[in-house]
Amino acid sequence: MIMDEKFLEGRGALITGGASGFGRGFAYAYGHRGADLVLVDINEELLEETSKGVEKETGQKVIPIICDVSKPDQVQNMAKQAFNELDNIYILNNNAGAGYGFYRDPLRLKDELFEKTIALNLKGQWMVAREVAKKMKKQTFEPLAGKIIHTASIAGVRVDPGLPDYSISKAGVIAMMQILAQSLAPRITVNALSPGYHLTGAYKNNLEAMKMTMEEGHVKTPLNRYGTVEDVVNVSLFIASPMSNFITGHNFIVDGGIAEVGIPAYYLKSNL
Ligand SMILES: NC(=O)c1ccc[n+]([C@@H]2O[C@H](COP(=O)([O-])OP(=O)(O)OC[C@H]3O[C@@H](n4cnc5c(N)ncnc54)[C@H](O)[C@@H]3O)[C@@H](O)[C@H]2O)c1
Numbered sequence: 001m002i003m004d005e006k007f008l009e010g011r012g013a014l015i016t017g018g019a020s021g022f023g024r025g026f027a028y029a030y031g032h033r034g035a036d037l038v039l040v041d042i043n044e045e046l047l048e049e050t051s052k053g054v055e056k057e058t059g060q061k062v063i064p065i066i067c068d069v070s071k072p073d074q075v076q077n078m079a080k081q082a083f084n085e086l087d088n089i090y091i092l093n094n095n096a097g098a099g100y101g102f103y104r105d106p107l108r109l110k111d112e113l114f115e116k117t118i119a120l121n122l123k124g125q126w127m128v129a130r131e132v133a134k135k136m137k138k139q140t141f142e143p144l145a146g147k148i149i150h151t152a153s154i155a156g157v158r159v160d161p162g163l164p165d166y167s168i169s170k171a172g173v174i175a176m177m178q179i180l181a182q183s184l185a186p187r188i189t190v191n192a193l194s195p196g197y198h199l200t201g202a203y204k205n206n207l208e209a210m211k212m213t214m215e216e217g218h219v220k221t222p223l224n225r226y227g228t229v230e231d232v233v234n235v236s237l238f239i240a241s242p243m244s245n246f247i248t249g250h251n252f253i254v255d256g257g258i259a260e261v262g263i264p265a266y267y268l269k270s271n272l
Pocket residue numbers: 016017018019020021022023040041042043046067068069070095096097098099120151152153154194195196197198199200201202203
């Protein structure tokens with residue numbers, strides 16, 4: 001089965017937000033498939049810990065780069081360093097992102113917070129994709145020169161008025177992914193992952209905090225469990241593998257059915 005093989009041998013993967021949560025999950029999974037890695041994050045301590053852990057467990061080369069992806073000069077330097085350290089970057093997981101607050105009235109969102117969220121979640125992913133794609137598209141791998149995988153969110157598909165800046169930024173990520181897929185075809189595929197509710201650093205790894213967020217949003221997951229990091233990593237592995245070589249411009253929703261199924265029949269009390 002291809003998923004168990006080292007199908008990323010000789011290939012480099014760059015993961016932003018690589019120190020924690022999904023980013024850390026991608027790093028272990030790609031390392032086990034033979035990829036050398038660049039992990040990018042602002043959390044210095046966690047980045048060091050994750051990089052050492054991945055290197056030790058997988059035996060692959062792991063380059064940690066501290067970079068705030070919302071800062072243009074830092075992104076440019078990071079991309080330059082990444083290509084200097086690795087022969088190639090075949091996979092880019094454009095994954096760093098965050099949400100900063102919850103609003104009963106979306107119109108009370110402060111401009112500064114709106115700008116902060118857009119700078120990280122949307123413009124940050126745009127700048128990283130642009131800087132990496134410049135060189136990625138010149139790579140001579142066949143049949144594809146590389147693959148870009150954005151982390152969006154179901155909040156970008158079913159917008160959440162409690163998270164106005166976050167929802168707008170993630171809807172923007174899905175639009176950006178499609179623009180990039182058009183512009184980088186036929187040599188680079190560009191897709192997105194849209195997770196639902198998964199326990200990561202986004203909830204400070206606190207299940208109670210995640211449960212509360214779900215309750216406030218009246219969220220019921222049709223598949224009746226919480227999402228895990230592995231649920232999202234598995235789909236990212238599929239996109240990174242040759243099995244998905246004919247897919248580009250697609251948003252993979254990985255949420256147990258929240259966005260596309262809605263309230264499941266078993267949840268309704270009526271026997272009619
Ligand atoms: N956890 C969920 O349920 C969920 C759902 C939908 C989407 N997402 C998205 O998944 C992505 C990864 O988040 P996660 O859930 O793994 O959370 P996480 O907090 O565990 O990981 C995010 C990582 O990004 C890093 N980061 C934050 N700001 C940065 C910056 N300016 N520059 C570089 N790195 C930065 C953090 O230090 C952290 O290591 C984010 O884009 C998030 O919006 C998460």
